[in-house]
Amino acid sequence: MVNLHARRPGALAETFAALSLTDATVENSEPRAETSDEQLLLQYTQGSVDAFEQLVRRYQRELFNFLARFVGDPALAEDVFQETFLQIHLSAGGFDVSRRLKPWLFTIAANKARDALRSRYRHPTAELDAVVGGSDQNQTRYLDLMSAKVPRPEETLENQEAAAAVKKIVREMPENLRIVLLLSYFHAFPYKEIAEILGVPLGTVKSRLHVAVREFARRWRAAFGEAGDER
Amino acid sequence: MSDRERDEELLIDFVLGRCDEPTADAIRRRLASEAEFAALHENIAATFEALGKYAPPDVPANLVERTMGRLHAMRRSEALLEVRRMRRSAVSPTFSFRELGALAAAAVLVVGILLPSLRHARQRTDQSLCAANVGRIGTALSLYADENGSFPGGGSKGGSWLRLPGMKRASNSAALFLLARQDYAVPDDFQCPAAGGQSFVKQAGMTDFPSPGAVSYSFQHSLDRPIRPEDLAEVSEQMVILADRTPVFPDGLFRRECVKKVVSENHSDGVQNVLYLGLHVRSVRDCRVGVGGNNIFLAEGVYDYTGHEEPVSRTDSFVLPSFGQ
Numbered sequence: 028m029v030n031l032h033a034r035r036p037g038a039l040a041e042t043f044a045a046l047s048l049t050d051a052t053v054e055n056s057e058p059r060a061e062t063s064d065e066q067l068l069l070q071y072t073q074g075s076v077d078a079f080e081q082l083v084r085r086y087q088r089e090l091f092n093f094l095a096r097f098v099g100d101p102a103l104a105e106d107v108f109q110e111t112f113l114q115i116h117l118s119a120g121g122f123d124v125s126r127r128l129k130p131w132l133f134t135i136a137a138n139k140a141r142d143a144l145r146s147r148y149r150h151p152t153a154e155l156d157a158v159v160g161g162s163d164q165n166q167t168r169y170l171d172l173m174s175a176k177v178p179r180p181e182e183t184l185e186n187q188e189a190a191a192a193v194k195k196i197v198r199e200m201p202e203n204l205r206i207v208l209l210l211s212y213f214h215a216f217p218y219k220e221i222a223e224i225l226g227v228p229l230g231t232v233k234s235r236l237h238v239a240v241r242e243f244a245r246r247w248r249a250a251f252g253e254a255g256d257e258r
Numbered sequence: 259m260s261d262r263e264r265d266e267e268l269l270i271d272f273v274l275g276r277c278d279e280p281t282a283d284a285i286r287r288r289l290a291s292e293a294e295f296a297a298l299h300e301n302i303a304a305t306f307e308a309l310g311k312y313a314p315p316d317v318p319a320n321l322v323e324r325t326m327g328r329l330h331a332m333r334r335s336e337a338l339l340e341v342r343r344m345r346r347s348a349v350s351p352t353f354s355f356r357e358l359g360a361l362a363a364a365a366v367l368v369v370g371i372l373l374p375s376l377r378h379a380r381q382r383t384d385q386s387l388c389a390a391n392v393g394r395i396g397t398a399l400s401l402y403a404d405e406n407g408s409f410p411g412g413g414s415k416g417g418s419w420l421r422l423p424g425m426k427r428a429s430n431s432a433a434l435f436l437l438a439r440q441d442y443a444v445p446d447d448f449q450c451p452a453a454g455g456q457s458f459v460k461q462a463g464m465t466d467f468p469s470p471g472a473v474s475y476s477f478q479h480s481l482d483r484p485i486r487p488e489d490l491a492e493v494s495e496q497m498v499i500l501a502d503r504t505p506v507f508p509d510g511l512f513r514r515e516c517v518k519k520v521v522s523e524n525h526s527d528g529v530q531n532v533l534y535l536g537l538h539v540r541s542v543r544d545c546r547v548g549v550g551g552n553n554i555f556l557a558e559g560v561y562d563y564t565g566h567e568e569p570v571s572r573t574d575s576f577v578l579p580s581f582g583q
Contacts, residue, residue, distance in 0.1 A: 079329065083322050091321065092314035101315045109325045116329055141444075189311040197312055201401060203441065211274060212309060218276070226460065227441045234405060237267050244305040 064128035072119050082128075083112055089214065090136055096209050097140050099198040107143050111136040130220045137206060137224055144202065196246045204239035211236050265295060269302045381527045384452035388502065388524070389531045389539050391447050395434070395475065395500060396537040398442035403487055409499070410436040411484035418565025419479070419578045421510030425565070431473045431580035432466040433480075439464065450474035450502060453524040467582035474524055476504040476577035479557075479569050487535060490572065494536035496549045498575040502530040506555045507579040512563040517556065520545040548575035 062070075062078075064085070070078035090111065094104035114135050122131065197205055203225075210216045210224065211232075218236075222229045271277050272285050289296045318324075399409050410433040417428035437443040438460060449455020449472065456471030467473040478485065478499040490497060502522035506512070521543060522530040529541050532554065540547070548554045554575040557567045569576040 076326075076329075080322065080326050083325050087321050088317050091317045095314045096312060101318065105318050105321060105324075108321065109328050112325050113328060113332055116332065189308065190313050193308055193312040197309075203401060208309070212306065213312075215274075225441055231405075231440060233267065237263070237270060238405065240270055240302065240305055241266075243309060244301065247305065247308050 064132075065124045065126075068115075068119055068122060068128055069124050071116075079112075079116070082115075086129075086132060090132065093133065093209060093214060094136060094140055096194075096197065096213065097137070097206060098144055099194065103143055103147065104140075107136065107139045110139045110143075114139065127220075130216070130223050133210070133214075133216070134224045134226075141202065192250060193247075196243060196250065200239065200242055200246070204235055204242055207232060207235040208239040208243065262298075265298060266302070269295075269299050273299070273302050273306055381452070381525065384450070385525060385527070385529055385531070385541060388450045388452060389541060391450065392475065392500065392531045392533045392539045393537075394443055394447045395437065396533045396539065398437040398447070399499075400487070400537055402437060402440070402442050408484035408486040409480070410434070411480045420507065420512055420563065420565030421579075421581055422565055429466050429580075429582065430477060430479070430578040431582050433484075434473060434475070434477050434580065435464070435466045435582075438467075445472070448473045448475060450524045452526070453503065465583075467580070469583070470510070470581040472582055473580040474503050476501050476522075476555075476580055479576045479578050481568055481572060485535075485572075490535055493549050493573050495534060495538075497535045497573055498532045498548045498554045498577070499535050500533040501554055501577050502532075504555045504577050504579055507563070510579045510581040512565075514562070517561050519555070549573045 062081070064082060067078040067082045067085075071082070087108075091104060091108050094107050094111075095101050098104050098107060111132065115132065118135075122128070197208070200208070206225065207221060210221045211218070216224070218229055218232050222232045225232065227235075268277075268281075268285065272282060277285065289299055403409050417426035419428055419430050421427060434448065438445050438448065445458050445460060446455075448467065449457060453474040454471070455474050456469055458468050458472050485499070487494065502524040505519035505521065505523050506516045508516060508523075521528055524530065528543055530543075531539055531541050532547055533539055545553050545555050552558060552573075552575055554577055557576045558570045558574045560567050560570075567576075
């Protein structure tokens with residue numbers, strides 16, 4: 028267990044860096060065969076269905092976890108997971124095997140997930156309410172997020188409660204912030220690949236991540252109060 | 259960007275392990291010597307710690323097997339379709355004149371009975387789908403404004419917003435296209451289903467919709483600077499900022515006889531969808547639905563157009579034609 032309470036300057040950063048990197052590795056914990064993802068896809072286009080199954084198996088945990096966190100519903104995530112690999116099957120012939128498969132896989136998965144969310148929730152009332160400007164409170168919503176102490180989970184809740192609370196907060200965040208947060212934190216994608224997956228400029232990825240962290244912190248603090256003094 | 263915001267971005271990169279070693283060393287030195295910087299770091303670390311509590315559900319049992327099952331089913335369907343296609347091309351069906359006549363009579367009967375009600379149902383469906391599109395564009399505009407401080411600017415800076423031959427054009431749709439280019443909306447959101455829109459695929463280097471058919475909505479002229487929603491908060495419930503395509507400038511040209519038109523031609527049933535600054539969508543049968551009954555298709559009191567006219571005030575709704583590149 029990593030000690031999350033280390034207070035040496037930089038220790039937290041290193042701890043979280045380790046956590047962040049480890050998360051993607053742990054989630055993709057199927058034993059790595061020597062064959063690369065791209066080679067497996069190439070083999071599939073040449074007739075090897077086993078190669079495709081290896082790909083599905085290799086990404087089952089990491090991709091499913093991403094989808095489950097993004098759409099917030101395991102059943103829908105499973106459906107999108109399957110649709111993603113069916114799309115890979117349909118588009119395999121056009122894939123340039125000199126490129127990395129993983130960002131392409133996540134691009135397809137993200138698009139399928141957004142389509143699924145749109146068809147399930149045609150009227151995203153919560154998101155509309157969350158972003159409409161007008162009141163003073165709304166106008167400052169992204170501006171004051173680091174002005175007071177953010178409570179640590181152990182100061183407020185037990186693990187299960189914290190997990191449920193975080194899930195709710197992440198689910199209610201605007202889609203374009205949520206996806207950047209998940210790809211950068213849980214899956215440790217480089218900013219450049221996130222930009223590729225989302226089809227937006229690199230600067231936009233960084234600014235969205237910044238806004239997403241502030242927004243998450245604001246909602247977390249609003250839900251569970253401030254653990255310490257105002258700064 | 260303020261120093262504080264720069265520090266936040268730096269610390270987010272640091273906590274996520276995305277700084278190079280010299281930058282990380284510099285941050286560690288600041289953490290040891292600057293209390294406020296250290297407090298900011300503490301907050302960001304706590305934020306990620308909270309986020310890290312989001313454990314995903316267990317991977318469903320047999321996920322791989324079920325996925326492969328669907329893949330096999332799809333491959334079987336593809337193979338069957340291919341066989342049918344080959345058979346169809348090998349054998350062309352023939353009908354006798356009597357059979358053809360019976361088929362034609364049945365078709366006429368079915369069309370005569372069902373067509374009117376089908377058309378009506380289709381109109382209502384298109385109306386709803388269009389309203390959903392307009393709502394999504396509203397959401398996209400709002401997200402864009404959250405991140406950029408204002409809506410994308412639409413107007414005539416540097417040219418005419420009409421499509422006049424030989425004149426420099428300033429496409430008003432380029433502002434809306436920004437929403438698609440930067441992933442706030444998808445290309446299909448900009449095509450009214452009733453207007454027979456033309457979908458497209460985003461490509462690198464595109465700065466505007468590729469054709470007039472790719473954008474069916476008209477966006478507000480923003481005068482000399484992009485609209486900031488908070489500047490107009492007091493009229494957010496009355497001011498229209500986007501509507502079904504304006505009927506006053508068909509094909510991006512001005513026709514005097516069109517000035518009197520009150521409703522977009524996107525829908526054949528005399529209804530149009532409009533988006534208000536407060537992001538609600540209404541289906542209306544008139545053009546006088548702006549602030550104080552303002553005509554949303556005309557600059558207030560202007561009846562002749564050369565492509566350089568502007569709203570007479572910031573609350574004067576005046577949606578411009580969109581015709582892409």
